[in-house]
Amino acid sequence: MNFDFNDDQKMLKDQARKFLSEKCTTKTVRGVFEGNHHYDQALWKQVAEMGWMGTAIPEEFGGLGLGYLELCVIAEEMGRALAPVPFSSTVYLFAEAVLIAGTEEQKKKYLPKVAAGEIIGTFARAEAPGAVLPKTIRTTFKNGKLNGKKIAVVDGPIADVAVVLAQTGEGERGLQLCIVDLKGAGVKRTDCITLDASRGHSDIEFKDVSAEPLGKAGEGWADMQRILDRAAILMAFEQVGGADVCLAMAKDYALNRYAFGRPIASFQAIKHKLADMYVGNELARSNAYYGAWALHTGAHELPLAAAAARVSATQAFDYASKENIQTHGGIGFTWQMDCHFYYKRAKETGLVLGPQRAWKQKLVTELEHSNA
Amino acid sequence: MDFEDSPEEAAFRKEVRAWLDANARKLTGKREIDPEDMENGAANEMAASKAWQKTKAKAGYARITWPKGMGGMGGTPMQSIIFGQEESKYDVAGGGPFAIGLGMCIPTLMAYGDEEAKKRYVWPAVQGDEIWCQLFSEPAGGSDVANLRTKAEKNADGTWTINGSKIWTTGAQFSDYGIILTRTDPNVPKHKGLTMFYINMKQPGVDIRPIKQASGGSGFNEIFFTDIKVPDNQRLGAVGQGWTVALTTLMHERLAVGGGQGGGLDVPQLMQLARTLELEDGPAIKNAAVREKIADWYVRSAGLRYTTMRTMTALSRGQQPGPEASIAKIVVASKLQDLSAFAMDLEGEAGILSGSEAPMGGMFQGGWLSSPGLRIAGGTDEILRNIIAERVLGLPGDIRVDKDVPFNKIPTGR
Known part of the structure; x- marks a missing residue:
C-alpha cells in the first residue's frame, strides 16, 4: 500500500508553501480585493518563474513534465494561499483542454506559452443562470466564426485566450469546443461584479470572431466533461488547502479568545464544531487523494473519483469557511479580518466548475455505470 | 502513489493465501451481514470461532504483531492487515468473541501482570480457549468512567473483596475472565482512588444478566458483584494507580485497527x-x-x-x-x-x-x-469529538469541577 505522495512530492509541497508564504500573504489577496486589478501581476510572474504552470505539461511542449501528483501538491498550496492569480483557469482548464482535445500543432502553439506564463487562458461555458446543458448553449461556431455571449467567465477580464463551448448544429451532437483569441476583433468583455473580488470574472460577447476548432464537432460535450473531471480533482486540492487554513484560523482564534473566564476553545460547542471541521477536511483530503491517483494513472474510475473529490471538497471548504466565521463571532464578519476571503473563495471554487448539485447527479450516474 | 503491495508485503500475502487455501474454504459469493449480528457479536458461532482461532494461533496468525512465544510471530501491523484482508475471502468464523480480550485485556495483563500470570493466561486467550471481557463502565459512570463506584476492600489476609456492578459489558455471558476497575479509596479525587484487578468470571458472587436492548437483541450485560474474593496477585498495577492502567487498556482500544463499516449497509x-x-x-x-x-x-x-x-x-x-x-x-x-x-x-x-x-x-x-x-x-459521538478536539487539534480539556474533590464529596444527582 502506497497511497500517499512520495518524499519528492512532499518536498515540492514544502517549497511551494514556503514560497507562497513569502510572496502571497493575505495582504496580497487583500490588495487585489481592494485594488483595481483582477489579479496580482507580480505574483503571477514569480509563479511563472518557478515553472509551476508547466508542472504537468510534457517537456516536449515546454513544460517541466513532472506530472499530476506534483500539480496536485502545488494546487493545494495555491488554495491555502488563496493565490489571486489565474492559475486554475490557465492550467486546470485551458492547458488541460489543449492536452485532451488539441492537435499536435495546437499543443505546440499554446502549451509552451502557458508553461512560460506568457498567456492566460480560460474556459467559457455558461450563458445564463441555471444548469449548463446542451440546449442552453446558443453561442454558435460556424465557418470559423464565433457568435454569442458567455457569462461570468472566470479570469475573463485578463485572459488572452479562451476555450469556448459552442454549437455547430443542434443539441449535444452539434457541440464543439473552439479556441478564441480574446484580444481579437469582435470580442467585447464586460467586467462582472462578483462575490470574490480576488478572482476576476467577465461576460464575453463574440461577434463574428475568428476561432479555431478544438477537437471534433459533436464531441464538445464529452470533451468538456473530461476537462471538467480533471479540473475538479485539481480544484479539490485547492479547496482542501483552503479548508485546512480555515480550521487552523478557527483553532488559533479559539485558543486565544477568552470568554466567561476561559479560552472559548475549552467549550464543547466550539470543540465539537472544530472536530466536525476536521472530519470533513480529512474525508475531503482522502477523496482528493483518490482523485490524484486516478488522474496520475488515467484510471477508468476517473469520472467517479473526480465527482467524489469535487463534492467532498466543496462541502468541506463550505463548512470550514462558514464555521470559521462563526467561531470568530462578530469580528469574523468584519472586512478587516481575513475570514471572509475564505468564505468567498469557498463559494467561488464551489461554483466555478459547476455546482455541487450537478456533480452529485453526475456522481450517481457514474455509480450506476460502475454497478452495471 | 499506488495501491500495490511492497515486494515483502506481496510475499507475505502469497504465504497467507497458501496457508488459508490449505486450512479453509474460499467464500463463494458475498458474505451477508445481518445487522443484528453486529451487536450480538459472533456469539452465535462460538464453537466455530474457537476452532478457527486455535488453527490460526498454532500458525502464529492469531496475533501477528505479538512476539513469538506470546502467541504471535513478531510481525508488522501491515502484515496483520494483509492477513485480515485475505481471511475475509474465506468461509471462516469471525474472531469477535476474542476481540476485547486480545485487543485490550491481555495487552494490559502483558504490561502489568507478573510473569506467572502471563505464562498462565496469554496463550489460552490467544488460541481462544479462554475469553476475556472488560469491566469498566457502570450505571453511574459511562462517558465519565472514572466516576465508578464498584468497591474493592482489602481484607486482613491480604485478599480483596469486591462489591458493586458493571454495565454494557460485551460478551460477559461467555467470558472466563475479566479486567475490572474498582474504587479502593473514596476519600481522594476520583482518578486517584482506583485500582485494577483481573477476576474469574465464573466464581461465586458474579451474577451476569443480559440487558435487553431497544433493538430486541442482547449483546450487553449488567453484572453484579457480591462479596467476590480476589487474591492480591490478581491486582494489575499499584493500588491507586488504576486510572493509569486503564489508560493503557484504552490506548490499545484505539490502536485496534479495523472495525466494521456499518454492518455491510451502505x-x-x-x-x-x-x-x-x-x-x-x-x-x-x-x-x-x-x-x-x-x-x-x-x-x-x-x-x-x-x-x-x-x-x-x-x-x-x-x-x-x-x-x-x-x-x-x-x-x-x-x-x-x-x-x-x-x-x-x-x-x-x-x-x-x-x-x-x-x-x-x-x-x-x-x-x-x-x-x-x-x-x-x-x-459516544460526543466523547469522540472531544477526543479529536483535545488529542488531534490540541484544544484544552474541559474544566472539571470534580477534579480536586474527594470522590465521596462529588454531587451525584439522581
Missing part, C-alpha cells in the same frame, strides 16, 4: 432499494433528491475508505499512522442511522415493517434500530 444497498421503488415522479433512483442523498453518503464512505488506505500506507512505510483514523466511528454510526432512516422513508408506509416482512429483508430497519447503540458504544 450506498450500494440504498441504490439497490432505490432501483426497485416507484415514487410520485417516477423511479426512486431517478429522483434528484434521492440521488443527492446517495452522493452525500457516498463521499463519506469513499472518504473513509481512502482514509483507511492512508493509515495503512503509514503502517506499510513503518510510520506511526496520523490521527485521521480517529474519524471513522463518528462518520459510520451517523451515516448508518441517517441512511437507514432515509431508506425507510422511501419505502413509505411499508417502512414500518420489520424483519423478513420488510423490503430487502428488513436490513434498513435493522440498521436503523442498531444505529443508536453504535453511536454510543465504545465512546
